Amino acid sequence: MKKEIRILGIDDAPFNKFKKGNVLVVGTIFRGGSWLDGVLSTKVKVDGSNSTKKLIEMINKCKFKPQIQCIILDGIAFGGFNIVDVEELNKKTKIPVIIVIRRMPDFKKIKSTLKKLRKERKYRLIEKAGEVHKVSKIYIQINGISLEDAKKVLKISCTRSLLPEPIRVSHIIAAGIVTGESKGKA
Amino acid sequence: MKKEIRILGIDDAPFNKFKKGNVLVVGTIFRGGSWLDGVLSTKVKVDGSNSTKKLIEMINKCKFKPQIQCIILDGIAFGGFNIVDVEELNKKTKIPVIIVIRRMPDFKKIKSTLKKLRKERKYRLIEKAGEVHKVSKIYIQINGISLEDAKKVLKISCTRSLLPEPIRVSHIIAAGIVTGESKGKA
Numbered sequence: 001m002k003k004e005i006r007i008l009g010i011d012d013a014p015f016n017k018f019k020k021g022n023v024l025v026v027g028t029i030f031r032g033g034s035w036l037d038g039v040l041s042t043k044v045k046v047d048g049s050n051s052t053k054k055l056i057e058m059i060n061k062c063k064f065k066p067q068i069q070c071i072i073l074d075g076i077a078f079g080g081f082n083i084v085d086v087e088e089l090n091k092k093t094k095i096p097v098i099i100v101i102r103r104m105p106d107f108k109k110i111k112s113t114l115k116k117l118r119k120e121r122k123y124r125l126i127e128k129a130g131e132v133h134k135v136s137k138i139y140i141q142i143n144g145i146s147l148e149d150a151k152k153v154l155k156i157s158c159t160r161s162l163l164p165e166p167i168r169v170s171h172i173i174a175a176g177i178v179t180g181e182s183k184g185k186a
Numbered sequence: 187m188k189k190e191i192r193i194l195g196i197d198d199a200p201f202n203k204f205k206k207g208n209v210l211v212v213g214t215i216f217r218g219g220s221w222l223d224g225v226l227s228t229k230v231k232v233d234g235s236n237s238t239k240k241l242i243e244m245i246n247k248c249k250f251k252p253q254i255q256c257i258i259l260d261g262i263a264f265g266g267f268n269i270v271d272v273e274e275l276n277k278k279t280k281i282p283v284i285i286v287i288r289r290m291p292d293f294k295k296i297k298s299t300l301k302k303l304r305k306e307r308k309y310r311l312i313e314k315a316g317e318v319h320k321v322s323k324i325y326i327q328i329n330g331i332s333l334e335d336a337k338k339v340l341k342i343s344c345t346r347s348l349l350p351e352p353i354r355v356s357h358i359i360a361a362g363i364v365t366g367e368s369k370g371k372a
Contacts, residue, residue: 024363026362026363034220035346036222036355036358038358038362038367038368039358039359039361039362039363039367039368040362040366040367040368041362041363041366041367042366058366061367062367063367063369160221169222172222172224172225173225173359173363175225176212176224176225176226176227177210177212177225177227177359177363180226180227180228180244181224181225181226181227181247181248181249182224182225182226183249
């Protein structure tokens with residue numbers, strides 16, 4: 001795997017979970033773990049179900065598309081419970097997907113919350129995302145890529161923190177734009 | 187000068203110059219020419235006169251303030267003719283300012299345009315910004331910093347292009363957020 005591979009990292013901005021509306025989603029294209037080549041953005045509905053469609057649109061229409069060799073998502077959901085269908089994302093973009101999770105998710109709690117919200121079918125998307133693998137100090141789920149290759153992508157991109165650089169930077173950008181100042185860490 | 191000095195680079199987003207309103211202004215804090223540490227943002231009026239005040243506010247209230255050792259602006263104006271009073275910016279933030287200009291400005295044309303718009307007093311802010319120095323392939327104006335030190339800042343921060351990295355990246359972010367996809371170069 002080349003050190004200079006283009007990786008797209010995607011995160012959402014802070015939002016008020018008690019308000020309906022859209023949340024900003026930022027994608028950052030890095031060359032390996034060092035250079036920012038481009039920024040994409042879109043909006044998804046808080047607790048809605050359009051994140052898969054919106055991400056596919058954002059990626060497929062961008063000029064960087066032919067170069068992007070891996071998509072990394074900061075978690076499987078954007079804007080609260082707007083859960084991404086990772087299989088669909090991989091199928092429609094034809095790009096491997098890695099979901100990065102900072103702490104081991106409490107699947108029982110997520111399931112019961114979604115049940116309370118009468119959104120149990122969303123849980124199927126989480127189950128569909130597959131096995132959670134521990135890689136050094138973070139966790140990942142993968143689609144369209146082998147665990148071995150996913151580890152290589154992480155090794156190239158985690159240059160500054162435990163998180164891949166395009167995820168760290170997308171987080172900083174999204175927070176800085178929406179709140180006026182980025183705070184703390186991704 | 188340390189290679190790791192924190193530099194704040196500021197640029198504005200694309201905007202419709204025939205519409206009144208605000209334009210997004212993005213500030214990116216870099217450690218030297220390599221690492222993005224934080225993102226700030228504010229809005230200024232298209233062709234207004236609040237850019238100096240808005241930049242001072244954005245900088246003085248941010249948590250990164252004590253570390254920032256130099257401010258670099260991508261040109262002296264944001265949102266069209268919302269011209270920055272560079273002397274005031276330096277005085278109120280107590281941080282040296284470098285204005286980066288990509289092509290030698292046509293001062294005659296700017297003056298006649300501002301005259302047509304009956305905004306001649308804005309021209310005084312441009313004159314006040316001082317002498318234009320050529321440094322390698324770009325031009326700069328400086329305030330609160332010697333030409334020698336300004337050259338050192340450029341040497342540390344121009345790692346990826348002719349422009350300082352915090353300017354290149356602020357440009358990419360601002361365009362990516364406002365138009366959905368960053369295009370071309372800063």
